[in-house]
Amino acid sequence: MTGTVRDRRAVRVAAPPGAPRVDGGPRTTAVVGAGIAGLAAATALAERGAHVTLYEREAYLGGRVGGWHTDLFDGSTATMSRGFHAFFLQYYNLRSLLSRADPGLGALTRLPDYPLRHRDGLHDSFRRVPRTPPLSALGFVALSPSFSARDLVRMRPAAALALLDVRVPDVYERFDGVSAHAFLDRLRFPRAARHLAFEVFSRSFFADPRQLSAAEMVLMFHIYFLGSSEGLLFDVPAEPFPTALWDPLGGHLRRHGVTVRTTTPVLHVTPAGGGGYTVATQGEETRHDTVVLALDTPGLRALVARSPRLGDADWRRRIGRLRTAPPFLVSRLWLDRPVAPGRPGFLGTAGYGSLDNVSVLERWEGESRRWATRTGGSVVELHGYALPEDADPATEAARLVEQLRRVYPETRHARVLDARHEWRGDCPLFPVGGHADRPGTRAPGTGLVLAGDLVRTDLPVALMERAATSGFLAANALLQEWGVRGHPLWTVPDRGRGRLLRALAARGTD
Numbered sequence: 001m002t003g004t005v006r007d008r009r010a011v012r013v014a015a016p017p018g019a020p021r022v023d024g025g026p027r028t029t030a031v032v033g034a035g036i037a038g039l040a041a042a043t044a045l046a047e048r049g050a051h052v053t054l055y056e057r058e059a060y061l062g063g064r065v066g067g068w069h070t071d072l073f074d075g076s077t078a079t080m081s082r083g084f085h086a087f088f089l090q091y092y093n094l095r096s097l098l099s100r101a102d103p104g105l106g107a108l109t110r111l112p113d114y115p116l117r118h119r120d121g122l123h124d125s126f127r128r129v130p131r132t133p134p135l136s137a138l139g140f141v142a143l144s145p146s147f148s149a150r151d152l153v154r155m156r157p158a159a160a161l162a163l164l165d166v167r168v169p170d171v172y173e174r175f176d177g178v179s180a181h182a183f184l185d186r187l188r189f190p191r192a193a194r195h196l197a198f199e200v201f202s203r204s205f206f207a208d209p210r211q212l213s214a215a216e217m218v219l220m221f222h223i224y225f226l227g228s229s230e231g232l233l234f235d236v237p238a239e240p241f242p243t244a245l246w247d248p249l250g251g252h253l254r255r256h257g258v259t260v261r262t263t264t265p266v267l268h269v270t271p272a273g274g275g276g277y278t279v280a281t282q283g284e285e286t287r288h289d290t291v292v293l294a295l296d297t298p299g300l301r302a303l304v305a306r307s308p309r310l311g312d313a314d315w316r317r318r319i320g321r322l323r324t325a326p327p328f329l330v331s332r333l334w335l336d337r338p339v340a341p342g343r344p345g346f347l348g349t350a351g352y353g354s355l356d357n358v359s360v361l362e363r364w365e366g367e368s369r370r371w372a373t374r375t376g377g378s379v380v381e382l383h384g385y386a387l388p389e390d391a392d393p394a395t396e397a398a399r400l401v402e403q404l405r406r407v408y409p410e411t412r413h414a415r416v417l418d419a420r421h422e423w424r425g426d427c428p429l430f431p432v433g434g435h436a437d438r439p440g441t442r443a444p445g446t447g448l449v450l451a452g453d454l455v456r457t458d459l460p461v462a463l464m465e466r467a468a469t470s471g472f473l474a475a476n477a478l479l480q481e482w483g484v485r486g487h488p489l490w491t492v493p494d495r496g497r498g499r500l501l502r503a504l505a506a507r508g509t510d
Ligand SMILES: Cc1cc2nc3c(=O)[nH]c(=O)nc-3n(C[C@H](O)[C@H](O)[C@H](O)COP(=O)(O)OP(=O)(O)OC[C@H]3O[C@@H](n4cnc5c(N)ncnc54)[C@H](O)[C@@H]3O)c2cc1C
Pocket: 032, 033, 034, 035, 036, 037, 038, 055, 056, 057, 058, 062, 063, 064, 065, 082, 083, 084, 085, 086, 087, 264, 265, 266, 267, 294, 295, 296, 299, 300, 303, 328, 330, 383, 427, 451, 452, 453, 454, 462, 463, 464, 465, 467
């Protein structure tokens, strides 16, 4: 059962009030970028009767969670992607988006655990951890072999108390000036546990904890441990992303009249004389009343640089300063034999060089399962984040495979029948002190809004959920300008749970 069950203290962000639908003539909107943020914005606007054109540079929907066909050595076709993505239970707005085309969220399947393994032999698991805060955090500490009694005595509980009452945007005022690494030092957080628990979060931002703002990591701790009761349970799509998620959502969009234009990069956007914006693509200029820029960091920076009349000088400077996190590598291997039967569908790793996690795709993805059943092989995916900018992709790919052989020794004798490697660097960096530069939903100028996981939402959301939430917020901002009712949103509790925890937090020190 994967449907949406919300924490009983989840917070409802009311929809801006207004008419049920766009009235008095069509409102046209260009949504630029069909990642999760653009898909959410297009959905939310089209459902209220706006005429939406969705422009996407690539041939597929889903952005960083998109997928494309690749021909394998044996003549079969597989769907390649940037691979494993955890759809956590706290992703209320993303789930709401997906449920438009899949009401029971039958396309998602639950993985039983979030196992973590350190090379020193330490294992952690979140399955047995109680899910009610603060027992979730205390339970993790008590059950985790990464925390020895001596470690606990050395920790500075007063500094940790701040974690009990995390609020947005207050968390940025308090912790954006400190790196995730320095914050953990301040807590005297034990080294092994640091890899296994906290760094899982900071690495999921594709950044070295020395570069990442502590505010983002503290926010993650709130979302998964102390602020919500869903813990680290997550779902994954049971088929490749296009089949499971985006083809059905694309159908929903088309049924609501959205014109979906893939393989159509937007070259520039210019304020039009009589109001609205001209959106230029190869050989074509189209006027739209409003524009949603739902781009990744390099895409937004480049589009704004090519659109000199968009926004104002300060906004443009801030967009120009946005940075991407270091590159990451996703390697998918088709092996000639199976991994050992007990291997989980997903394993977080620490201490294995650049290897951050290993997925065994046939455990949960139908397409890979069918290939593995047919051939007797295994489809394994390796992720390495925050790699050096000047690293050689082929060397890094070889290193990931070397580490796989340490993690799952049975793969030492396996032949790699085929492999695909995705070396990219388009995730946003949330650097120390960078929050002030981050653009919000509304851009200077009427009818121009932003969405994406790089956008500031002032809500406790991150990654894919931030992308989805920001898309709905961008649509709501436009609908509000038109006097049309927006869409309600949900988030995990926006502060510490209960008076006792908040009182304890107030006694802590930063
Ligand atoms: C390897 C990997 C693993 C991840 N794992 C997780 C996970 O487990 N859980 C999680 O929550 N998140 C995870 N993430 C993060 C998640 O993928 C992103 O947060 C999310 O997909 C961002 O969506 P978005 O819509 O903001 O941006 P994007 O998906 O990047 O969408 C932006 C779109 O704009 C398009 N575009 C760019 N320029 C133009 C142009 N000029 N004209 C038209 N279109 C343009 C791009 O092609 C793209 O489709 C992971 C990311 C990666 C890379």
